[in-house]
Amino acid sequence: MKLLVVEDNEHLAKNTRDFLVREGYICEIADTADAAREKISLFQYDLIILDIMLPDGNGLKLLELIRQEQQQGNVLITSAKNSIDDKVTGLELGADDYLTKPFHLSELHARIRAIYRRKNLQGSNLVQFREISLNTDTLEVTVNQSPMEVTRKEFDLLLYFIVNKNRVLSRQSIAAHLWGDYTEDLANFDFVYQHVKNLRKKISAVKGADYISTVYGIGYKFNDNES
Structure with a gap:
């Protein structure tokens, strides 16, 4: 499975990528909305881990763009903000799940697997x-x-x-x-x-x-x- 981590925190992005690579995934990083847009326009990803707060824009705007362009990859939103409005907006825009920071990487992995099973494997392993x-x-x-x-x-x-x-x-x-x-x-x-x-x-x-x-x-x- 190929993943894109959209995260401007260099330490968190690197730790997330290293963990997911050890779990057998192909994993790439984009640290800005612009970098993410470029990667998404050029390549297909099975799942995008998308931070809401980015230095050059709101991740929800990027999510909206992804869905408008009919990108089929799954999207998991991550954010330090625990606002119910952000969760509702993200899910209504087409996100598959929402994870509040800080989170354990093992929980992130479990969410990724659950999304993939639900969307691609009819919920079964x-x-x-x-x-x-x-x-x-x-x-x-x-x-x-x-x-x-x-x-x-x-x-x-x-x-x-x-x-x-x-x-x-x-x-x-x-x-x-x-x-x-x-x-x-x-x-x-x-x-x-x-x-x-x-x-x-x-x-x-x-x-x-x-x-x-x-x-x-x-x-x-x-x-x-x-x-």
């Missing part, structure tokens, strides 16, 4: 697609009820495919989702091909069907039917 089952809490994969050993990147890749089944995913979007936006300047994406190849091989080894098809010149598609 278990993701089932035909014979393939993923547990987002334990990072375990089973195929035909047999365990399949995967790396963290392979788990995230398979989950990304299933959540976006029947959609064509470019190699660039897969790379950015799993490795961050620095990949946009790479000359090629052979490493994406290798990870997809390894994932298909592992699924096949436990008698799973091959749902991943190559879209020539673009990327890959995870189909409801076998390729």
Whole structure:
């Protein structure tokens, strides 16, 4: 999962990013509303952690802009202000949750996971697609009820495919989702091909069907039917 932390407190932003990276997320920082707007216009994020009080503007205005432009990423508002009006306004503008500072990073993590389950996984930590089952809490994969050993990147890749089944995913979007936006300047994406190849091989080894098809010149598609 790729996250953007919009926070002007350098110490808090760094601690939050470091914690989330240790938990396996791709995490980037924007310390102003302008920097956040630029990143959001260029890249897709699964979730944006948005501070209300920013040096160059109000985070609620940024949230309003995000929703007006029909950005689909989830938004978790954070603020030292514990005003009920701010909470109500933020939720009415399309925020998915509101967390008052100071907060424990473990609570932030729990809120992130809850939002993602609610919005993308129908509220469950278990993701089932035909014979393939993923547990987002334990990072375990089973195929035909047999365990399949995967790396963290392979788990995230398979989950990304299933959540976006029947959609064509470019190699660039897969790379950015799993490795961050620095990949946009790479000359090629052979490493994406290798990870997809390894994932298909592992699924096949436990008698799973091959749902991943190559879209020539673009990327890959995870189909409801076998390729």
